[in-house]
Amino acid sequence: MRRTRGLSAALATVLAAGLTAVVAPQAAAISESVAFTADDLPTWQTNGIVWALAQADGVVFAGGTFSAVRPPEGGTGGEREALNFVALDAATGAPTDCDLSFTVSSGTATVRALAVSPDEETLYVGGYFGAVNGTAVSSVAAIDIDTCTPRSGFHAAFPATVRALAVTEDTVYAGGDFTSVSGQPRERFAAVDAGNGAVRPFTANVDEPGRAIEITPDGRHALLGGDFFTVNGQNSHALAVVDAASGAVKRAYGSGFIPTASVVKDIDTDGTGFYTGNEGTGGGVFDGRIALDLGTFDQRWRDTCLGATQAVESHQDVLYSASHAHDCSGVGEFPDGRRQHFLAQPTTSTAKLGWFPDTNDGLGESIGPRALTVSSKDGVRYLWSGGEFTTVNGAPAQGLTRFASTGDVGAPTVPVIGADAVAPGKVKVRWRTSLDNDDSRLVYRIYRNGSGTPLATVDADSVYWERPQASFTDTTVTPGSTYTYRVTASDPVGNTSALSATTSVTVPRTAEPYAAAVLADGPDLYWRHDERTTPYVGDSSAGDHSGVMSGGPALGEAGATAGNGTSYGFDGTDDRLHGDRRTTVGSAYSLETWFRTTTTRGGKLVGFGNNTTRNSGSYDKHIYMANDGRLFFGARGSSTNTVSSPARYNDGKWHHVVGTQGPGGMTLYVDGARVAGSSLFTTHQNYAGYWRVGGDNLSGWPSRPSSDNFAGRLDETAVYPTVLPAARVAAHHQAATRQGDTITSVQASEDTYVNEGSKSTAYGSATSLAVRGSSGYEAYLRFELPQAPAGTVLTGAALEVRTDSSASAGSADAVPVRPVTGDWTEEGTTWNTRPALGPATLGTLTPPTAPSSAAAVELDVAALRAALGGQYGVALTSAGTDALWLWSSEAPAASGTPRLVLTFSPQ
Numbered sequence: 001m002r003r004t005r006g007l008s009a010a011l012a013t014v015l016a017a018g019l020t021a022v023v024a025p026q027a028a029a030i031s032e033s034v035a036f037t038a039d040d041l042p043t044w045q046t047n048g049i050v051w052a053l054a055q056a057d058g059v060v061f062a063g064g065t066f067s068a069v070r071p072p073e074g075g076t077g078g079e080r081e082a083l084n085f086v087a088l089d090a091a092t093g094a095p096t097d098c099d100l101s102f103t104v105s106s107g108t109a110t111v112r113a114l115a116v117s118p119d120e121e122t123l124y125v126g127g128y129f130g131a132v133n134g135t136a137v138s139s140v141a142a143i144d145i146d147t148c149t150p151r152s153g154f155h156a157a158f159p160a161t162v163r164a165l166a167v168t169e170d171t172v173y174a175g176g177d178f179t180s181v182s183g184q185p186r187e188r189f190a191a192v193d194a195g196n197g198a199v200r201p202f203t204a205n206v207d208e209p210g211r212a213i214e215i216t217p218d219g220r221h222a223l224l225g226g227d228f229f230t231v232n233g234q235n236s237h238a239l240a241v242v243d244a245a246s247g248a249v250k251r252a253y254g255s256g257f258i259p260t261a262s263v264v265k266d267i268d269t270d271g272t273g274f275y276t277g278n279e280g281t282g283g284g285v286f287d288g289r290i291a292l293d294l295g296t297f298d299q300r301w302r303d304t305c306l307g308a309t310q311a312v313e314s315h316q317d318v319l320y321s322a323s324h325a326h327d328c329s330g331v332g333e334f335p336d337g338r339r340q341h342f343l344a345q346p347t348t349s350t351a352k353l354g355w356f357p358d359t360n361d362g363l364g365e366s367i368g369p370r371a372l373t374v375s376s377k378d379g380v381r382y383l384w385s386g387g388e389f390t391t392v393n394g395a396p397a398q399g400l401t402r403f404a405s406t407g408d409v410g411a412p413t414v415p416v417i418g419a420d421a422v423a424p425g426k427v428k429v430r431w432r433t434s435l436d437n438d439d440s441r442l443v444y445r446i447y448r449n450g451s452g453t454p455l456a457t458v459d460a461d462s463v464y465w466e467r468p469q470a471s472f473t474d475t476t477v478t479p480g481s482t483y484t485y486r487v488t489a490s491d492p493v494g495n496t497s498a499l500s501a502t503t504s505v506t507v508p509r510t511a512e513p514y515a516a517a518v519l520a521d522g523p524d525l526y527w528r529h530d531e532r533t534t535p536y537v538g539d540s541s542a543g544d545h546s547g548v549m550s551g552g553p554a555l556g557e558a559g560a561t562a563g564n565g566t567s568y569g570f571d572g573t574d575d576r577l578h579g580d581r582r583t584t585v586g587s588a589y590s591l592e593t594w595f596r597t598t599t600t601r602g603g604k605l606v607g608f609g610n611n612t613t614r615n616s617g618s619y620d621k622h623i624y625m626a627n628d629g630r631l632f633f634g635a636r637g638s639s640t641n642t643v644s645s646p647a648r649y650n651d652g653k654w655h656h657v658v659g660t661q662g663p664g665g666m667t668l669y670v671d672g673a674r675v676a677g678s679s680l681f682t683t684h685q686n687y688a689g690y691w692r693v694g695g696d697n698l699s700g701w702p703s704r705p706s707s708d709n710f711a712g713r714l715d716e717t718a719v720y721p722t723v724l725p726a727a728r729v730a731a732h733h734q735a736a737t738r739q740g741d742t743i744t745s746v747q748a749s750e751d752t753y754v755n756e757g758s759k760s761t762a763y764g765s766a767t768s769l770a771v772r773g774s775s776g777y778e779a780y781l782r783f784e785l786p787q788a789p790a791g792t793v794l795t796g797a798a799l800e801v802r803t804d805s806s807a808s809a810g811s812a813d814a815v816p817v818r819p820v821t822g823d824w825t826e827e828g829t830t831w832n833t834r835p836a837l838g839p840a841t842l843g844t845l846t847p848p849t850a851p852s853s854a855a856a857v858e859l860d861v862a863a864l865r866a867a868l869g870g871q872y873g874v875a876l877t878s879a880g881t882d883a884l885w886l887w888s889s890e891a892p893a894a895s896g897t898p899r900l901v902l903t904f905s906p907q
Helices: 512-518 726-735 861-866
Strands: 019-023 049-056 061-065 068-070 085-087 110-116 122-128 141-142 162-167 173-176 191-192 208-214 221-228 238-241 249-252 260-267 272-282 290-291 297-305 312-316 319-323 338-344 369-377 380-387 400-404 418-419 425-434 443-447 458-460 469-474 484-491 503-506 525-527 547-550 554-558 566-571 576-579 591-596 603-609 619-625 631-638 638-642 655-662 665-668 671-679 690-693 713-718 743-748 750-755 768-771 777-784 790-801 817-818 841-845 854-858 870-874 884-887 899-905
Touching: 049 122, 049 369, 061 369, 061 380, 110 173, 122 162, 141 173, 173 208, 173 221, 191 777, 221 290, 260 312, 272 312, 272 319, 290 319, 312 369, 312 380, 319 369, 319 380, 418 484, 418 503, 418 619, 443 469, 458 469, 484 665, 484 854, 512 525, 512 713, 512 726, 566 591, 591 603, 591 619, 603 713, 619 655, 619 726, 631 655, 638 665, 638 671, 665 726, 690 713, 743 777, 750 768, 790 841, 790 861, 790 884, 841 854
Parallel strands: 049 110, 110 162, 162 208, 208 260, 768 777
Antiparallel strands: 019 469, 049 061, 049 380, 061 085, 061 110, 110 122, 122 141, 162 173, 173 191, 208 221, 221 238, 221 260, 238 249, 260 272, 272 290, 290 297, 312 319, 319 338, 369 380, 380 400, 418 425, 425 469, 443 458, 443 484, 484 503, 525 713, 547 576, 554 566, 566 713, 576 690, 591 655, 591 713, 603 619, 603 690, 619 631, 631 638, 655 665, 665 671, 743 899, 750 777, 768 884, 777 870, 790 854, 790 899, 817 841, 817 870
């Protein structure tokens, strides 16, 4: 399993000439290895909270507040008693025969800390308890791992809860709520002899609970974490480095290094650094992770994700963490939203790796996972987690879960595909990249016209909060022909999604006027609003800056421009679109969209904000409507700067609106004409965010409408990285009324074939058609041709057919298409009564050689043009011996029955 960090530029591998593969440009990233799959393994469950984990020789120890364990969901066996402790086989997830009960005579017993001696012979247990299997202890116990019994010679008395433990060859370090150990003053951190529990001279007194302690690899220093503000009287909040022998402060972290409302919940070390997991309460807190250098104790990096980090585990240069991260916008990642309970990142940076198993919040404080450890058995490594969760990856699993270094079985999600063609000779096939919880780099295979052989492959990166559009341009297409495309996604070990839905597109013979005008001006986002399925919004620009629907806009509404395009209907309540990729905006930009409304509640049409499905906290560069129908274009400079239209536009008609800002100021255009502007407003707020359509926050803006959400139709939304000149704005508006190609698809009204080997048999009801020279098959198709639409002329006619599903359906022989001049009927025509054919060849079909494959042939336009408004019959003939079998009009509609695709272009 090879994983990549962040989102990198994709590598496209093209398998056929004339194809261009593209994904949205991303910052360069270095491939990193994540050691574990995201597929959780069956593991025995607790009936309460797991607070601590440790491991030794393929056995994982779990401590917490619970009274029983049970088999995983669907497993065999019954519940068994387990009082606050259980030992489990790292490879099977089942309990071992080590049975220890941690109890207390009054109050609630709990295990909060576990640590194993370097020789893996002794397990030290901390928490709040008074006995282990009836043997009296005082909140710390030493357990002989081989015999699973308390070591009788270890006597250390902690009168309050122990929350953290660390062990060297001869010393056990503890942190917690206590203020004395075995009668000697020790305020919340202490050290005792690993053999007999005698109190060591180590003194590191703090004023608030200790929650984490680790010893540096060289054994010289202890790393302290907790709620405290002073260590041995010296100011140092939540984190400190002290001498491992004496407890003297070696590095204090004063005011502001960790905010006063935040604490350190866990510390882990590796060969070069140490890492903190932090939790805060209230506003302005620090909830993320800090990496510090072991040589200097200085900070290397700080991850400011919000969401109470409970545990950190460094393993093979990757830092795994347990939290409920919900906002990583501070490090350029996901905005405030859903909670993600597991994260992985290189020990060298804040960038997240493509590893996203997840839990729910669960019981207690609704934190989710609280502890991590890595164990190995039989050559396989396992990452274990314990906590208060009750589900893992959406399925029931309480208290414990684990992930292995082998056995990646999860396939990526199915790509969501679309395609468009706005000019002759090329089709842009695009899709929303898939999600795989343990692979961010996926391989996409594109299939055309039902072929089983990929037309192209594209590598692209995605993570759950950023699934940018990937695309390729097929330039091996014929104007006037229709093509279908499907895409699959595969991870590096070969797990492959199902085929996407089919998208179909007809290539125009002349450029579509409006779209061509927009694309000529280089937008980096162009949403045409032509989708018929949710939630993906395709981008027709070279920027591949796709979007996502929320709420549920009405699709397929009549569009704003001439032609067959559609628009989206927005309900003014929760229908919105947001960009699928975080971006920034330069000093010059333009916004463009079409709208139609009668609302008296106003709302935002298009704008920029720092959130996706929620209202943004930073928001400007937007066009919105006031309650009275006036339009405002605003950007936040030193204040909320706006220009507004004097006229009102909530009149139920389509209107074109453009807002531009650059060094020359702000300008607002409506219906191709300038209606407002200011040369003073040249700047906007600088932040990373997402393009929004249909609604977002408008708090604090002039003439704020009653609703942040727009009620009405929106169409043809574009964003440009430049200031559109007035002449180009007018040109766009004018192009919207110019008609492009009109494409009409005509199914065969009748079809049949005849068979020289059965000369008197009629095949009009057959679901297939056959063509062969010897012995002969000949197929006939009849079409009811429409008249040319007013102001147009027929410029193209393509006959499209599809081989049936039989193994021998394809053919290597050319198939001339000729006009039928004689009479024939679908039900009555046989070889003996077959019709006469004209001498001309309308076109020659090169048929597919495989089953269930499409093919098309251009027919003589002049011949078809003369027959418009009436019936026209064609025959499929052959001089070869390799039979071609095609679906007929009697076949199921989805099979690909014969049709003519007629293109009418403006005169």
